[in-house]
Amino acid sequence: MTELSADWVLPVDGPPIENGRVRFEDGVITEVGAGRAERHFEHAAILPGFVNAHSHLEYSLYAGFGDGTAFGPWIETHMERKGLLTPEDMLALARRGVADSLASGITTTADYSFSGAAVQAAGELGLRAIVYLEVFGGDLDVAAQRFAGLQASLPVSPLVQIGVSPHAPYTCSLELYRWCLSLGIPVGTHLAESADENEWLQHGTGPLSAIAPFLQPPSGLRAVATLEPVLGPDLLCSHCVEVDGAEIGLLAERDVPVAHCPRSNALLGCGIAPLADLRAAGVRVGLGTDSPASTPSFDLFDELRTAIVLARARQQRPEALLADEALALATRDAARALRIDDQVGTLTPGKCADLTVVSLADSPYHPVEDPAAAVVFGGSPERVIETIVDGQTRYRSEDETQWREVRSTASAARRRMLAPRR
Ligand SMILES: [Zn+2]
Structure with missing residues (x-):
């Protein structure tokens, strides 16, 4: 005891x-x-412990890449640099993400993982996680093969649950979403993150054209309407910035859980998600840091304050989000969004x-x-x-030697991604 x-x-x-x-x-x-x-x-x-509703642990040191560029070119930069990494680099970066999360008081994270490295990193360093393995495209066989290959290569940890992440409506077909939802494991996606996303989906134009070979053909519809056939309580949707009143109503009616990432949305110039309206409509919302690919850190305290600052500024009301409500968004409510509130999220x-x-x-x-x-x-x-x-201490501030190796290996991986100096 x-x-x-x-x-x-x-x-x-x-x-x-x-x-x-x-x-x-x-x-x-x-x-x-x-x-x-x-x-x-x-x-x-x-x-x-904080429950982080949206992270990419393996992007722990992607900080600043493409900063100040539009959403399309920003994604392009990240894809290019990711291509320079070995699987060992990705694991080193994921470990660093886990270390930074624990040091920020995060005890559970909902992680969308490209390489799957988050599974091993979270298991080793002792972070509770749902790791949603990312799949892309319209070809079910290719996606199923990628998912099965990743899953088979990953270690099993009692703290880590495996999920699947069809990346976004502009990179995945509806058929792929249906397949993911048929697996009976947690499913998470990105939805309505930017106006660029709606522009591609509706018209096939805009900054996302820069990565057109990786995209699905335009649906002719906005992002939420594109995913309408599969929206439900089992599809965690990150961002939901570009949602109008009717779309918020649909998310509430279908009990769609939302991960709110205010720093990421603001820094990428995507906007301010209508948090107060989502909450007022009864949508299950949890707070997420996203990753240093778009935000400076996994600092959940900074995320809490940004959520409050932006909600109050957007609504022009000081009571738009109170401190205790923000704290609940990063604990109890995030656990509800992830459907693990019977296990974590409150001291009960x-x-x-x-x-x-x-x-x-x-x-x-x-x-x-x-x-x-x-x-x-x-x-x-x-x-x-x-x-x-x-019940196990995973981080203690007085232990300054903890994770020294983790930090130096991750820094070496970041160095490989830096643009060559002329
Ligand atoms: Zn994300």
Whole structure:
């Protein structure tokens, strides 16, 4: 039995507990309540580990590639540079992504993986994950072969569940989506991320023409309408920036889960997803960092603040997203979107012992008045003291030697992708 306490415990399934305690045994939470343990974290909060609703762990060091270019050329740059990597490089980068996630307090991630390297990396370093293996195109045999080949090459880990990701409506046929959904495993895609996507799908024009050989022929419809025949509760849709009122209504009616990635959408110039409208319509929304291919980091605290800043700016209302609601988006709600809320997302007896301990000392929010605001506005990866997955400590800030090898190998892989200097 392990017992931890802190000045604050935020179970997320109920109000914050001042001087709270969490007990767990064999990886399962057994008790959450008031009390002090022998291991007490002063000036700190214990919260459910973050559930990241959208990541690409193997793009951990793609930071800055194609920055400032349109969505089409941006994808093109990434495809080119990815082609310079060996499978070992991809594994090194995925390990770095796992390390950075754990250091940011993330205990579960929903990862779309091109090479499948995320499976091994998450299993080794102890991050809970659903890894959606990416498939593309319109040829079912080619996609099925790619999926089976990847799956057979991957190790099995109790923390990792395998899913499949038909990439997007402009790169995959509806038939491929139907096949993925028939497999009975988690399915995730990218949907309505950019206006460029709608332009290609409706008219076959625009910046995505740059990668036309990899694209599906235009459907003549917007992205949501293109996928309408397959939209349902089993298809996790990342982004959903370019959705109008009727499309939001359809997503709600079909109970389609959405991963909201505000930093990625903003930095790629795609826009601000209508988070308040999606939530008001009853759509299951979780927060996701996406990857350093588009965002600077797997820093979920930065994502939380960006979600709040952009929701309030878009709606012109300060209550468009409150701190405790944002925290729920990155824990309880993300777990609901991924349909794993019976296992993770809140500090509830019977759920997995996935916890994050965050220091609040010397932040502008300390002494604490509202602990959710202190964590969300005052938190950062530098303030994460410890990350626990399945009852096991997977990250401790005081251990500075952890992952030294992981970092240097990943840096070497990034160096190979850098544009040659003239
Ligand atoms: Zn993505």
